Amino acid sequence: MKRATSDHWLARYLFIGILVAFVVCFLIFPVCVVLFEALRGGVALYFSALTARHSVSAIRLTLLVALAVVPMNTLFGICAAWAITHFKFRGKALLISLIEIPLWVSPVIGGLLFALIFGRQGWLGPWLDDHGIQIMFAYPAIVLATAFVTFPFVARGLIPLMQSQGSAEEEAALTLGANGWQLFRRVTFPKIKWGILYGMILCNARAMGEFGAVSVVAGSVDDRITMPLQVEQYYLNFNLPQAFALASVLLLLSAVTLAIKIGLEWRRLAPNIVRPQT
Amino acid sequence: MSVAVSHISKRFETHGQRAVPALRDVSLEVKTGELLALLGPSGSGKTTLLRVIAGLEIPDKGRVAFGEDDVTDKSAYERKAGFVFQAYALFQHMTVFENIAFGLRVLPRKKRPNAKAITKRVTDLLQLIQLEGYEKRLPSQLSGGQRQRVALARSLAIEPRVLLLDEPFGALDAKVRKDLRKWLRHFHDQTHLTSLFVTHDQEEAFELADRVVIFNEGRIQQIGTPAELRENPTNDFVRAFLEV
Numbered sequence: 001m002k003r004a005t006s007d008h009w010l011a012r013y014l015f016i017g018i019l020v021a022f023v024v025c026f027l028i029f030p031v032c033v034v035l036f037e038a039l040r041g042g043v044a045l046y047f048s049a050l051t052a053r054h055s056v057s058a059i060r061l062t063l064l065v066a067l068a069v070v071p072m073n074t075l076f077g078i079c080a081a082w083a084i085t086h087f088k089f090r091g092k093a094l095l096i097s098l099i100e101i102p103l104w105v106s107p108v109i110g111g112l113l114f115a116l117i118f119g120r121q122g123w124l125g126p127w128l129d130d131h132g133i134q135i136m137f138a139y140p141a142i143v144l145a146t147a148f149v150t151f152p153f154v155a156r157g158l159i160p161l162m163q164s165q166g167s168a169e170e171e172a173a174l175t176l177g178a179n180g181w182q183l184f185r186r187v188t189f190p191k192i193k194w195g196i197l198y199g200m201i202l203c204n205a206r207a208m209g210e211f212g213a214v215s216v217v218a219g220s221v222d223d224r225i226t227m228p229l230q231v232e233q234y235y236l237n238f239n240l241p242q243a244f245a246l247a248s249v250l251l252l253l254s255a256v257t258l259a260i261k262i263g264l265e266w267r268r269l270a271p272n273i274v275r276p277q278t
Numbered sequence: 279m280s281v282a283v284s285h286i287s288k289r290f291e292t293h294g295q296r297a298v299p300a301l302r303d304v305s306l307e308v309k310t311g312e313l314l315a316l317l318g319p320s321g322s323g324k325t326t327l328l329r330v331i332a333g334l335e336i337p338d339k340g341r342v343a344f345g346e347d348d349v350t351d352k353s354a355y356e357r358k359a360g361f362v363f364q365a366y367a368l369f370q371h372m373t374v375f376e377n378i379a380f381g382l383r384v385l386p387r388k389k390r391p392n393a394k395a396i397t398k399r400v401t402d403l404l405q406l407i408q409l410e411g412y413e414k415r416l417p418s419q420l421s422g423g424q425r426q427r428v429a430l431a432r433s434l435a436i437e438p439r440v441l442l443l444d445e446p447f448g449a450l451d452a453k454v455r456k457d458l459r460k461w462l463r464h465f466h467d468q469t470h471l472t473s474l475f476v477t478h479d480q481e482e483a484f485e486l487a488d489r490v491v492i493f494n495e496g497r498i499q500q501i502g503t504p505a506e507l508r509e510n511p512t513n514d515f516v517r518a519f520l521e522v
Contacts, residue, residue, distance in 0.1 A: 088291065168367035171334055172429075174354040175361040176381035176436055186384070190371045 034251055038244035049245035058230035058246065062208050064139065065226060069146045069207045074200050077154025082188075085162040086170070096159065102151045110148040111216025114141055137219035142226060145213035150206045154199030161195045162188075198264050205257040209250060279345045279439045279472050281308040286330055286340030288323075300326040301337065302496040308440070310345075311470035313463070315483035318493030319519070324476045325364075327493075328442050331474070332361045344439050360438030364445040366429040368417040374428050375413035378403055381436035403431040406465075423454040430462075443475035447482065459486055480520060492516050 039046055049055065080099060084092060102110060116122050118135040128135060135141050173187045211228040218225050225233065227250055234243035288301040300323045308314045316324040329335040331342055333354030341350045349357050369377050378400045382391055391399065404410050407427035417425055426446065433441065446462070447455040463486055466473060477483050483490045484504040492499040492507065492515075500507060500516045511517040 168363055168365060169369055171354075172361070172363060172367040172369070172432075173380065173384075174334070175332055175357075175359060176384065176432065177355045177358065178380070178384040179355055182384045186380070187369060 031251060034244055034247050037240065038248040040244075041241050045241055046245050046248075049242040050249065052242055054230055054233070055242060055246050058225060058227045059249065061139070061142070061224065062227040065142050065146050066204055066207045068143045069150060070200055070204050072143075072147055073150050073203050074154050074196060076151070077156075077158055077199055077203075078192075078196065080155040081158035081162050081192075082184075084159055086167060099152050099155055102149050103156075107145075107149050107210065107212030108216055111145045111213035113148070114144050114217050136217060138224060141217035142214050142224075145217045146207050146210050149210050149213045150203045153203035153206060154196065157199040157202070158192060158195050161192060165191055194264060194267075198261070201257055201260050201264075205254060208253055280310045281306075281331060281440050281472060281474070282341075282343045283307070283327070283331065284341050284343075286327065286337045286342070288326060288330060288335060288337045288339075299496050301330070304340070304496070304498055306491060306498060306501070308472055308474055310472055313466045313473045313486065313488050314475075315487035315490045316474060316476045316493055317480060317483040317490050318478065318499075320478055322493040323496040324491075324493045325444055326496075328361075328444055328474060328476050331440075332359045332442050333357045334361070358436060358439050360433030360436065360441045362426075362429050362433050362441070362443040362446055364448055366417070366425045368425055368429055368432070370417055372416075373413060374404075374409065374415050374417070374420070375400055377417065377428055378432045378435050380432060399435060403435060406434075407431045421454075422450050423458060426450065426458060438471070441471050441473040443473065445476055445478070447477075447479075455482075462486065492519065494519070 038049075041049075050059075084096060115136065117124055118128060118141060119125050120129065120136070122136075125136075135144075169187050169191070170183055173183045178186065208226075209228060210226075211232075214226055215229055215232075218229055227246055231243050231246050231250070234240070234246065283304060283306045286301050286304045287299065289299045304323075304327060306327075316327060318324045326335060330337050333349070333352065333356075337350075341348060343349060344357070344359070369380065372380070379396050382396050382399065385391075400413065401410075404413060407430060409424060409427060409431075412420070412424070412428075417428065420428065426449075430443075430446075447458055450458065459482060475486070484507075487504070489501060489503050490507055491501045494515050499519075500512045502510075507516065507520060511520060
């Protein structure tokens with residue numbers, strides 16, 4: 001039986017065709033080019049490009065940044081989601097929107113913000129200079145800028161998840177004598193752990209890939225830049241094998257993130273899927 | 279243990295609107311060993327009162343005491359009031375055993391029974407609610423009536439000073455509801471645990487409770503035994519509500 005909403009076969013093929021062409025041209029083809037270019041000189045050259053001094057330092061710095069940012073924003077995300085779902089207070093709706101600021105402002109703004117605070121001409125710059133504390137163009141500023149950009153990821157997933165679950169089980173735990181920590185560890189955490197993992201994975205992917213915000217605060221000292229910036233450096237210096245090799249590592253990271261994300265969604269554990277109460 | 283509620287008032291903040299009073303100067307005493315029903319139409323404040331007694335809502339005014347113990351400033355987890363929730367609120371990720379054992383496992387180390395004692399207590403409770411052999415099931419694998427009984431066993435595990443039940447049979451079908459009602463009355467006759475339950479079902483309240491409190495618009499309209507209420511309704515609301 002034909003449904004009333006089924007369109008003409010031509011329209012159907014046209015739209016699906018456009019979608020497929022778009023995905024191939026803009027998503028699959030570039031990925032293939034990167035992989036092809038990375039491996040064009042052979043596996044030996046690929047690995048020597050990856051183990052070049054700048055590549056290694058960029059990979060190391062990126063990992064260190066993610067190691068600081070992901071736990072930080074996870075902790076923040078859990079706190080924010082807890083506060084928003086468990087307490088009643090004025091301005092809650094506004095606060096939820098404000099958490100999302102980093103999603104809709106350009107990351108460069110985030111970077112500029114920290115440059116304005118900690119930079120040599122910034123508010124705290126002279127004081128920091130006097131005390132010999134280096135924040136700009138160093139690890140702390142990169143962490144701060146990355147944290148700004150990835151700030152909402154964990155919270156945004158958890159808030160709707162926790163709202164959909166309500167607080168009945170928490171109230172039950174309270175009447176049974178559980179204190180705040182026991183309540184979180186034994187009741188809330190088991191319900192949201194997959195949501196937390198999901199948020200952490202997205203946060204991690206974004207943290208490792210961040211370019212705009214970091215490029216403002218990282219400067220251009222060769223061994224103090226992250227992977228995305230190092231890719232650009234290589235590219236500008238015509239070190240194409242290195243540029244593509246390092247880019248392929250970022251791609252691999254995205255692929256792993258995507259796989260885990262699909263895995264979680266497939267197991268119906270992702271926070272945007274609300275499981276019916278049976 | 280008796281429960282005394284004196285001059286409780288509570289308003290709920292609503293967004294941009296006038297705060298609606300849920301409880302207006304409510305005073306009530308539940309005698310030791312009594313089974314008391316809070317009966318009223320939905321939105322009359324009876325559940326709010328139950329939650330105030332449990333410590334889940336903080337009243338604007340008034341005091342709550344369990345026997346000689348003024349618990350007004352104690353939080354819910356210090357009160358040792360057993361609470362059975364309308365939708366059971368079982369821990370979905372825990373087995374029946376772990377649900378019932380929860381209140382024992384969160385006790386401070388010094389008071390916490392050892393593993394053997396916990397198993398004994400949970401087994402006894404499972405026997406009491408006639409669900410032996412169900413300890414490894416998850417709440418989602420139980421029927422409504424079974425879940426209700428697990429929720430009850432869970433609240434009894436902490437040896438509560440009083441038992442508070444919010445629409446305990448609300449979500450069950452008629453047959454199960456009748457059976458559980460009988461079971462609860464029987465249980466109460468054996469233990470004489472001071473109990474309050476909220477219901478909007480007149481038949482349920484009259485059949486089960488020693489005394490019934492009729493609630494409307496945040497106020498107590500009348501308190502009495504089922505017979506007293508039928509014979510002497512004190513105002514028009516009670517008369518209309520009971521259709522006598």
